[in-house]
Amino acid sequence: MKYILEARDLYFTYPDGTPALKGASLAVEEGKRVAILGPNGAGKTTLFLHFNGILRPQKGKVLYAGKEVQYDRRFLKQLRREVGIVFQDPDSQLFSASVFQEVSFGPMNLGLPKEEVARLVEEAMEATEISALRDKPTHLLSYGQKKRVCLAGVLAMKPRVLICDEPTAGLDPKYARQSMELFDRLHQRGTTIILATHDVDLAYSWADYAYFMEGGKVVGEGLPQEVFRDTRLLESCNLTRPWLVEFFELLCSQKVLPEDSSPPRNREELVQLFLAV
Amino acid sequence: MLKLDCFAYTNALRRVHPGEKLAFALLSMTACLASAGPLVPLLVLALMTVAITRGARVPGHVYLKLMLVPLGFALAGVVTVAFNLGRAGSTYLFSITVHGLTISTSYADLYRAGLILAKSIGATSCLYFLTLTTPVVEVACLLRKARLPALWVELLCLIYRFIFVVMETAEKIYISQSARWGYSTLKNAYRSLGQLVSVLLVRSLHHSRALYTALLARGYDGELQVLEERFEVSRKNWAFITGTGAVLFFLGLAGRGWPF
Ligand SMILES: Nc1ncnc2c1ncn2[C@@H]1O[C@H](COP(=O)(O)OP(=O)(O)OP(=O)(O)O)[C@@H](O)[C@H]1O
Ligand SMILES: [Mg+2]
Numbered sequence: 373m374k375y376i377l378e379a380r381d382l383y384f385t386y387p388d389g390t391p392a393l394k395g396a397s398l399a400v401e402e403g404k405r406v407a408i409l410g411p412n413g414a415g416k417t418t419l420f421l422h423f424n425g426i427l428r429p430q431k432g433k434v435l436y437a438g439k440e441v442q443y444d445r446r447f448l449k450q451l452r453r454e455v456g457i458v459f460q461d462p463d464s465q466l467f468s469a470s471v472f473q474e475v476s477f478g479p480m481n482l483g484l485p486k487e488e489v490a491r492l493v494e495e496a497m498e499a500t501e502i503s504a505l506r507d508k509p510t511h512l513l514s515y516g517q518k519k520r521v522c523l524a525g526v527l528a529m530k531p532r533v534l535i536c537d538e539p540t541a542g543l544d545p546k547y548a549r550q551s552m553e554l555f556d557r558l559h560q561r562g563t564t565i566i567l568a569t570h571d572v573d574l575a576y577s578w579a580d581y582a583y584f585m586e587g588g589k590v591v592g593e594g595l596p597q598e599v600f601r602d603t604r605l606l607e608s609c610n611l612t613r614p615w616l617v618e619f620f621e622l623l624c625s626q627k628v629l630p631e632d633s634s635p636p637r638n639r640e641e642l643v644q645l646f647l648a649v
Numbered sequence: 650m651l652k653l654d655c656f657a658y659t660n661a662l663r664r665v666h667p668g669e670k671l672a673f674a675l676l677s678m679t680a681c682l683a684s685a686g687p688l689v690p691l692l693v694l695a696l697m698t699v700a701i702t703r704g705a706r707v708p709g710h711v712y713l714k715l716m717l718v719p720l721g722f723a724l725a726g727v728v729t730v731a732f733n734l735g736r737a738g739s740t741y742l743f744s745i746t747v748h749g750l751t752i753s754t755s756y757a758d759l760y761r762a763g764l765i766l767a768k769s770i771g772a773t774s775c776l777y778f779l780t781l782t783t784p785v786v787e788v789a790c791l792l793r794k795a796r797l798p799a800l801w802v803e804l805l806c807l808i809y810r811f812i813f814v815v816m817e818t819a820e821k822i823y824i825s826q827s828a829r830w831g832y833s834t835l836k837n838a839y840r841s842l843g844q845l846v847s848v849l850l851v852r853s854l855h856h857s858r859a860l861y862t863a864l865l866a867r868g869y870d871g872e873l874q875v876l877e878e879r880f881e882v883s884r885k886n887w888a889f890i891t892g893t894g895a896v897l898f899f900l901g902l903a904g905r906g907w908p909f
Contacts, residue, residue, distance in 0.1 A: 421862070424866055426862055426865050426866060445870075449868060449870070452865070452866060452867070452868045453868060456866070456867075457863075457866045459859075459862075459863050459866075461859065463814060463817075463856070464856055464859035464860050464862075464863055465859075465860070465863040466810070467806075467807065467810060467860055467863075467864060467873070468786070468806060468810060468875060469784070469785065469786050469806065469809055469810050469813075470784070470786040470875075470878075472876070472878050473786065473875035473876065473877065473878075474875075476875050476876035477864075477867055477869075477873070477874070477875050478867040478868060479876075480874040480875055480876055481867060481868035481869065481870070481874060482868065486876060489876050490876060493876065506878075507658060507663060508658060509654070509658055509784065509786075510810070511810070511813035511814070511817070512655070512658070525867065526867065529867065529868070
């Protein structure tokens with residue numbers, strides 16, 4: 373097993389004295405779809421900021437592709453090229469009034485020739501379906517549109533690991549689904565994807581692996597079909613069980629389904645399960 | 650101000666090369682200001698009016714309203730040129746005396762006032778042409794090409810973006826305050842406004858920090874490098890711009906005020 377990103381026992385306290393991370397450890401395998409869940413203030417965003425070297429842990433270390441992260445210019449530059457973060461609040465990411473310029477910022481920093489940058493920008497705008505917005509200033513875009521522009525800005529750098537902080541919050545169902553499909557396409561091309569989310573149904577159906585954070589620590593992890601049945605863990609993170617799990621356990625307890633069958637991951641699997649009995 | 654900004658992004662000349670629009674506006678403006686008589690300023694005004702309402706398809710009433718603002722200022726300023734306190738020389742046109750104070754005017758004074766008025770309105774129409782057809786971002790690109798220090802241009806772009814962020818934040822705070830009766834009495838209003846301003850300050854600070862973080866995450870290292878969109882250079886447009894520019898300059902300078 374090869375870990376692309378690893379956090380080992382991270383401690384981080386903000387300058388105002390808020391301890392945001394208190395010994396957080398996790399390891400993400402390359403090419404996996406990983407969901408990180410946890411209540412507000414659990415430290416998800418803070419952890420992400422450690423993954424591309426913006427914050428430096430006061431204790432513990434961060435490893436990228438097996439190497440310990442060095443905080444010198446050269447290492448950070450390479451790290452930030454390969455680990456892209458899409459932030460929670462789009463307004464704090466957009467610096468330009470022009471959609472095109474905004475998306476071009478990342479690839480320009482990689483020092484690529486202009487034609488190459490233009491190509492990457494067009495590709496990213498197409499993938500996020502914002503080509504039609506190119507003539508609009510960013511301040512006239514809706515929240516969801518801004519979010520997609522931010523995603524395009526990071527995608528254009530072709531990161532090896534894509535980290536998204538609540539990517540579907542504020543998107544309408546159509547674009548939420550499209551974003552998830554986009555993530556799946558990137559995943560098929562080998563990109564490792566890490567999402568922070570509060571949406572248990574989404575995390576349950578989509579992720580290959582899930583982590584739960586609470587109070588600055590990772591309090592649980594595992595395969596979705598296992599961890600999402602752990603009611604106590606979910607409750608400690610202010611989360612509810614996915615409806616599929618809930619429904620599945622109801623069917624099991626009513627003896628409609630055999631006790632040892634494995635829970636369905638999505639609607640189709642549920643239907644299959646039903647038709648089988 | 651906000652409306653101006655919207656038209657800059659939606660007008661019919663949006664896809665025209667910003668350099669051409671800038672050249673057109675600047676050339677016409679220089680010809681207008683350098684002209685010896687009022688003919689050229691009036692021609693420039695007519696040209697810009699057509700360019701804005703027909704070319705860029707900005708609705709006529711919007712343009713008219715926009716022009717009325719500077720017209721008011723210009724008129725107020727020009728009055729002091731047209732009328733003199735105290736008795737003018739022998740060429741005065743008329744004078745009236747009120748309470749021993751004499752106000753007079755002459756042909757020369759009126760002509761001068763008219764010229765100033767025409768020039769200022771003509772020049773304003775050129776500036777409106779530029780602001781109504783060219784987004785700030787594209788003007789900034791031109792400034793960068795003109796070798797202005799990168800820092801200035803970056804600052805201009807950031808300030809421009811932040812104006813809208815701050816305005817949006819202020820609006821949200823205002824709405825949430827008034828929804829809770831924050832502006833129901835004068836006393837409440839004073840207090841709410843004070844809070845709004847201080848919260849705005851703190852938010853802006855926080856916002857700039859978050860923006861810096863996000864820029865770092867995308868490999869920012871001291872310079873906001875962006876790719877600028879390409880525009881087609883049109884020979885026809887350049888021919889038109891240089892043609893009208895030449896005619897305007899010729900009329901304004903060679904004629905030395907002809908035909909007035
Ligand atoms: N810039 C900051 N300065 C001081 N404290 C901060 C700062 N950013 C976050 N915190 C604090 O650190 C803790 C963890 O915050 P973090 O943003 O990592 O949580 P999160 O898991 O992303 O929450 P959410 O789901 O609300 O996004 C919180 O208690 C928060 O108040
Ligand atoms: Mg967060």
